[in-house]
Every structure is written in C-alpha cells, then in structure tokens.
Amino acid sequence: MHAVSAPLFVRMLNNLSAILTKAENHAKAKDIDPATLLNAKLAPDMFALIRQVQIATDHAKGAAARLTSSQIEAIEDTETTFAQLQARIRRVIAIVESFKPEAYDGAENREISVKIPNAELKFSGIDYLSQWALPNFFFHVTTAYAILRANGVELGKRDFLMS
C-alpha cells in the first residue's frame, strides 16, 4: 500500500511543481499576467488552476494520513500566486514523506471513511486508494496540466510523467 501510494504522490507532485514552474516562466516570457493562468478553467463550471492544485495536494496528504491512521494536517486554501502553490506542494510532499512505510502495514483492510457534502463514504483501504484517492488525485493533476496546455503553455506528456 505504501509502494503504490506515497512514492507515486511524491513523484507526481514534483512533476506538478515543475509544470507550474514552466507555466510561471511562460507567463513571464510572454508578458501574461500570472493571474490569468492561475484563474484559468476548462469550462465555466470547472475549478480554476489554483483550486486544481489545492485539491490534488489535499488528496495526496489525505491518503497518506488515512492509510496510516494519522491526523490529516489541514492547510487553508489561501494561495493566489505560483510561489504559494509551490510552497503548498513542498509542504504536502514533506507530509507524505513523514509517514514510514511500516505505518501502511495492513492499510488495505483498514476501514476508511470520507466525508463529502451530504454523505459519508466508507471504504476498505484498498478501495479507498483505487476508487477514490488515486482517481481524484490524478484527475486534478491532469486537469491542472490540461488547463495550462489549453492556454498555450509549452508542455508535453513527458512533463506530466517525469520532472
């Protein structure tokens, strides 16, 4: 459970960080207000880039804490700049790396509950990881990438896969 979660989250968060660095550099080079990218969306009723990064990081730290039966460290959603998003990513990587692999022992059968608006979802650890944490995490990292691609930032699949 550790092997297919923590290193994956850390790797993808590092890739996301490198993608955001390219986006910030793109804004500088093209004289675009960074806020234009930070607030860009793919559809009017989808979340903007900032929120995609916030939610992706939330799923990473949420998974690491839940799978190790630890407290979830709250982070306020106050970022408005690339620098602040980078700080959030670094903080979440540190949180994910703070749990020892042994803390995941037996996590596949651990009962995990997730509160969503108007409901509480109950999962075994393995179902939580494969049906909730991983799909949500990848959804928001990919959507962050897609928002930047749709706005002309020069990125390729390689940036998504390896930083």
Added chain:
Amino acid sequence: MHAVSAPLFVRMLNNLSAILTKAENHAKAKDIDPATLLNAKLAPDMFALIRQVQIATDHAKGAAARLTSSQIEAIEDTETTFAQLQARIRRVIAIVESFKPEAYDGAENREISVKIPNAELKFSGIDYLSQWALPNFFFHVTTAYAILRANGVELGKRDFLMS
C-alpha cells in the same frame, strides 16, 4: 498488484464508457455532429477524443498483460464513431478481466520493459504500475473527460468517479 490495477482499470473504463454515452446523447440532443466531439482537442498539438480513448484502453490492457507476463493483444486504432469506441472499451474490459488475480503474484518485482519512440524503458512491476501505467491511464481518461467538459457536455466529477 491485482487489487490496485485490474479492478481500477475496469471501474474507470466503465466510467469512461458512461461518459461517452452521455457525450453521444448530448450530440443528439443538441443536433451536434458526433464527429465534432470525437475529433475535439484541448490544444492543437494534443490528441483528439478518439485517440485519448484508444491510448487509455491500450494502457489498461498493456498493464494487465505485462503484469501477468502475458501477450499484449493488439487492437488496431481504426475507431471513428462512439459505437466503435464503446466496443473497444468492452473488448479491453474483457481482456483485463481474463487474467486471474493469481497471475499477478510476484508482479511487483517482475522486470517490465516498455518501448517508446527511440528508447526502451525498464521498470520493476511496481514502478511500471505507479510511474507509467496508472499515470498514463488516468491522464488519458481525464483528458477525454476534460475535452467533453470543455465542449459543453454536461458531466460532473461523479461521472468520472462512478458510473
């Protein structure tokens, strides 16, 4: 290795199938040529919807075969309609489901090589799954969803997570 791959792929492919059904119904209801959605992209140098579905399915069947040391069943990339994409998804679900969980025993340490243009990547089974198969699979399923959202199809996160 089975628990965090095969059921995840099948579940997400079923979700993708349901998303494509909504997209096809949307085209009918709004009198949009289905080809407009099937060939839609998020950026001029990104793949269109059809190719996103083809690659997503390729990663699912590729992972199931490689992790069980089986032959990868080739599928030609000839789809041009929603019905053909649905047939491809059904076929790939059947392929993924054809491998018994026991066939994944020891898969985390299996040496897996993946040919990409001009290079060959070598992974352990666990690294292949977490660094290659899952990120690629989710990338293409999410991008398919994002293309449809950006084109006005009424979808929500719930469609991505559960069909």
